[in-house]
Amino acid sequence: MADFNMHILVCGGTGCKASQSELIKTNFENQIKAHGLNEKVQVVLTWCFGFCEKGPIVKILPDNTFYTQVSPDDVAEIVKEHLIKGRKVNRLLYKDPETNKPIGDSKGMDFYKKQLRIALRNCGFINPENIEEYIARDGYTALGTCLTEKTPNEVIQIIKDSGLRGRGGGGFPTGLKWELTRQSVSDQKYVVCNADEGDPGAFMDRSILEGDPHSVVEAMVICGYCVGADKGLVYIRAEYPLAVERLKIAINQAQEYGLLGNNILGTGFHFDIEIRYGAGAFVCGEETALIHSMEGKRGEPTVKPPFPAVKGYNGKPTNVNNVETFANIPVIINKGSKWFSSIGTANSKGTKVFALAGKINNVGLIEVPMGITLREIIYDIGGGIKDGRKFRAVQTGGPSGGCLTESFLDTPIDYDNLLAAGSMMGSGGMIVLDDTNCMVSIAKFYLEFMLDESCGKCTPCRIGNKRLHEILAKITDGKGTLEDLDKLRMLSTVIKDTALCGLGQTSPNPVLSTLDHFYDEYLAHVTTGTCPAGQCKTLMRYSIDAEKCTGCTLCFRTCPVGAISGEKRKVHQINQTLCIKCGMCQTKCKFDAVLIG
Amino acid sequence: MNKIKSLADLKKLQSEVQSKIKLRENGNNSEQLVQIKVSMSTCGIASGAKETLNYFIEELERQGINAIVTQTGCMGYCYAEPTIELTIPGKPPIVYGYVTKTKAKEIIEKHIKLNEMLDGIIPIAYSSIDN
Numbered sequence: 171m172a173d174f175n176m177h178i179l180v181c182g183g184t185g186c187k188a189s190q191s192e193l194i195k196t197n198f199e200n201q202i203k204a205h206g207l208n209e210k211v212q213v214v215l216t217w218c219f220g221f222c223e224k225g226p227i228v229k230i231l232p233d234n235t236f237y238t239q240v241s242p243d244d245v246a247e248i249v250k251e252h253l254i255k256g257r258k259v260n261r262l263l264y265k266d267p268e269t270n271k272p273i274g275d276s277k278g279m280d281f282y283k284k285q286l287r288i289a290l291r292n293c294g295f296i297n298p299e300n301i302e303e304y305i306a307r308d309g310y311t312a313l314g315t316c317l318t319e320k321t322p323n324e325v326i327q328i329i330k331d332s333g334l335r336g337r338g339g340g341g342f343p344t345g346l347k348w349e350l351t352r353q354s355v356s357d358q359k360y361v362v363c364n365a366d367e368g369d370p371g372a373f374m375d376r377s378i379l380e381g382d383p384h385s386v387v388e389a390m391v392i393c394g395y396c397v398g399a400d401k402g403l404v405y406i407r408a409e410y411p412l413a414v415e416r417l418k419i420a421i422n423q424a425q426e427y428g429l430l431g432n433n434i435l436g437t438g439f440h441f442d443i444e445i446r447y448g449a450g451a452f453v454c455g456e457e458t459a460l461i462h463s464m465e466g467k468r469g470e471p472t473v474k475p476p477f478p479a480v481k482g483y484n485g486k487p488t489n490v491n492n493v494e495t496f497a498n499i500p501v502i503i504n505k506g507s508k509w510f511s512s513i514g515t516a517n518s519k520g521t522k523v524f525a526l527a528g529k530i531n532n533v534g535l536i537e538v539p540m541g542i543t544l545r546e547i548i549y550d551i552g553g554g555i556k557d558g559r560k561f562r563a564v565q566t567g568g569p570s571g572g573c574l575t576e577s578f579l580d581t582p583i584d585y586d587n588l589l590a591a592g593s594m595m596g597s598g599g600m601i602v603l604d605d606t607n608c609m610v611s612i613a614k615f616y617l618e619f620m621l622d623e624s625c626g627k628c629t630p631c632r633i634g635n636k637r638l639h640e641i642l643a644k645i646t647d648g649k650g651t652l653e654d655l656d657k658l659r660m661l662s663t664v665i666k667d668t669a670l671c672g673l674g675q676t677s678p679n680p681v682l683s684t685l686d687h688f689y690d691e692y693l694a695h696v697t698t699g700t701c702p703a704g705q706c707k708t709l710m711r712y713s714i715d716a717e718k719c720t721g722c723t724l725c726f727r728t729c730p731v732g733a734i735s736g737e738k739r740k741v742h743q744i745n746q747t748l749c750i751k752c753g754m755c756q757t758k759c760k761f762d763a764v765l766i767g
Numbered sequence: 768m769n770k771i772k773s774l775a776d777l778k779k780l781q782s783e784v785q786s787k788i789k790l791r792e793n794g795n796n797s798e799q800l801v802q803i804k805v806s807m808s809t810c811g812i813a814s815g816a817k818e819t820l821n822y823f824i825e826e827l828e829r830q831g832i833n834a835i836v837t838q839t840g841c842m843g844y845c846y847a848e849p850t851i852e853l854t855i856p857g858k859p860p861i862v863y864g865y866v867t868k869t870k871a872k873e874i875i876e877k878h879i880k881l882n883e884m885l886d887g888i889i890p891i892a893y894s895s896i897d898n
């Protein structure tokens with residue numbers, strides 16, 4: 171029986187495969203056999219390491235050696251030197267970009283520092299339904315420290331010094347928010363956790379609540395202690411059933427263990443948490459609307475001031491923080507504000523969780539230090555664009571955000587830079603777009619979302635967005651004019667200036683952002699009637715390549731509207747006035763004879 | 768469960784559970800157990816993580832292999848759900864993606880029983896606050 175004591179991991183991600191990583195694996199296997207090591211060393215193919223620019227990657231276990239840009243010809247040397255003589259092949263080792271020194275043990279590589287899990291520290295690590303596993307990972311230690319060793323003002327000072335800003339999108343300094351709520355005088359105060367994650371494609375908060383609900387519970391108690399509240403409420407959308415269930419289990423366990431309820435840890439401090447369900451309205455992620463919804467009223471925002479810190483739930487001072495913000499708190503207390511503020515950029519400290527989606531190879535949940543560049547996220551973590559296509563843009567900030575183009579790839583990501591780039595941090599959805607995504611259609615998609623979510627209270631949002639959407643639809647149908655482009659901009663600006671709440675004021679952002687960065691694409695739609703990305707179906711023209719068509723009649727028989735004519739073994743034609751651009755003929759044709767243009 | 772009544776109580780419980788886990792992970796006795804964590808957030812479950820979890824529990828029991836199979840939250844590898852993390856005593860944890868029943872069977876037969884790794888490992892590419 172084989173008794174492997176060494177494993178060679180060869181990256182089998184798309185990028186590395188394209189650089190012959192499968193041949194590398196075969197070469198390894200042959201060499202290992204030739205040296206009689208096949209009972210000792212095993213070669214396996216892995217999924218993408220995410221570090222495609224340095225691929226193909228070969229990692230050797232158990233010594234954690236990380237070889238980059240390995241070619242099939244390098245294999246013999248690795249086997250001879252590393253496997254047999256135990257000497258690492260220096261020239262192939264990953265080199266520290268600053269010192270240019272080769273790094274032997276991959277644990278010291280900066281590549282692993284591109285992702286740092288603070289808010290996600292326990293996600294995928296502990297059993298979320300077992301409080302003891304959380305306690306074993308220093309859980310509730312921060313609460314214990316705060317209640318027994320620190321005054322509320324001291325804790326607030328730690329949070330202020332850490333530089334933590336709200337992770338729900340706005341980026342308001344968390345410590346300051348706590349201080350404001352603390353300063354409000356009242357017989358009753360509340361702590362609210364905003365778990366109403368509404369951006370399309372964002373699932374950070376759900377993942378935290380499903381993977382580590384106790385971190386949020388613990389942070390809410392700490393917050394209650396600081397602001398002087400004895401009641402916490404979690405506002406969560408009912409369409410997150412598993413997150414709700416795990417949160418309920420966590421609350422029950424914390425009560426059972428005496429970490430919630432009366433006289434917590436014998437300090438005389440009381441705090442309890444209840445859950446409130448939302449029906450999934452996007453606007454209820456805005457704190458005033460959220461509070462109204464919790465009170466049983468319509469989920470409509472109201473003008474601030476008064477801020478919830480002064481007059482919130484039931485008219486009492488209320489501190490509202492987002493799930494991810496809370497998840498950071500216990501770590502900041504345990505590790506100190508200095509540690510936290512050493513991560514990130516000048517005005518944005520710590521890390522941010524992003525949900526990577528769209529045309530990217532490694533779709534997933536990542537947590538990166540503030541100040542990382544989009545290029546690092548897409549190419550070093552995300553494994554690059556799907557199918558080797560060309561990067562087009564990244565949509566951040568959800569329907570209120572905007573698009574970041576190629577020119578922003580090397581801009582450090584933080585609250586301020588994203589705003590300056592015409593987008594925003596938002597809650598952390600990051601949708602990657604490639605050259606097959608039509609930017610006009612993207613703007614239309616987000617506007618459709620806003621039309622659904624508009625409460626209808628003010629005219630600019632209710633009617634203005636409807637008109638914006640009509641113009642966009644006209645453009646993607648090929649009926650737009652140059653004047654429409656001016657109208658789009660003018661109307662967007664008016665809505666931005668006059669809508670009542672944040673939802674309305676930011677709803678034209680995707681339109682403005684795509685107009686700014688992809689004006690040429692709008693122009694192509696209205697002047698030449700073409701969609702450069704080939705996404706707008708009505709603008710496409712299907713035709714048959716006379717040289718490739720064999721007259722098999724398959725398309726003729728497939729066409730649902732009888733737009734194709736032709737005789738057996740003769741070239742077929744498509745009648746453009748009848749064609750509904752369904753694309754069936756192209757899918758069915760076995761000879762690639764149907765052209766789109 | 769007795770209520771935790773003070774910070775000292777909490778610290779005591781903490782060191783108890785920590786040593787329990789440490790024993791499980793680093794113990795040098797023959798009772799060391801193979802540990803499997805199945806990523807069970809909404810997305811994992813939607814991709815079949817529940818079937819994977821049940822299969823591991825039933826199959827390991829049927830074969831008389833002593834192992835701890837637990838659920839955990841999202842590991843972040845949404846493109847490769849269901850995902851699992853397998854820890855063989857004394858070895859670093861290995862994450863596998865696309866773990867269907869067929870793959871789970873292979874993992875038991877090859878990796879757990881023969882220490883033979885399988886294609887389809889997901890490289891862990893992040894640092895945590897512990898180090």
